[in-house]
Amino acid sequence: MEKLFALLAKLSSPRIPVPLDKQTHFVIGALLGLVFSVVIGYWAILIVALIAVAKEVYDYKHPLIHTCDFYDWLATTLGGILGAGIWHQLIL
Numbered sequence: 001m002e003k004l005f006a007l008l009a010k011l012s013s014p015r016i017p018v019p020l021d022k023q024t025h026f027v028i029g030a031l032l033g034l035v036f037s038v039v040i041g042y043w044a045i046l047i048v049a050l051i052a053v054a055k056e057v058y059d060y061k062h063p064l065i066h067t068c069d070f071y072d073w074l075a076t077t078l079g080g081i082l083g084a085g086i087w088h089q090l091i092l
Contacts, residue, residue: 022075025052029079030086037084044087048080049073 008023028050036044052073059066 022071025072025075026079026082029076030083032076033080033083033085034087035083036080037087042084042088043076044084045080048083049077052076052080064088 004027005020005023008018008027009020010014032048032051033044036047040047054075056068056073057068059072060068
């Protein structure tokens with residue numbers, strides 16, 4: 001997994017680097033979107049977005065060890081959209 005993140009870091013633009021944290025959220029969202037879309041179709045995007053919101057609420061309630069960030073939610077949700085889209089392109 002670390003090699004994947006290193007590759008993503010190399011591919012990101014040098015002018016606008018994507019933090020490793022956001023890359024992780026994106027990859028996890030894509031995996032969740034892919035897995036959930038196998039079972040429930042495009043509703044997977046909603047489920048991934050809700051899971052991301054729940055995680056950010058958890059982070060908000062534990063400020064000593066976590067930080068709540070809108071962009072974490074956004075990265076996870078965009079990953080979910082990509083994962084669901086990939087699945088639906090594969091089955092068409």
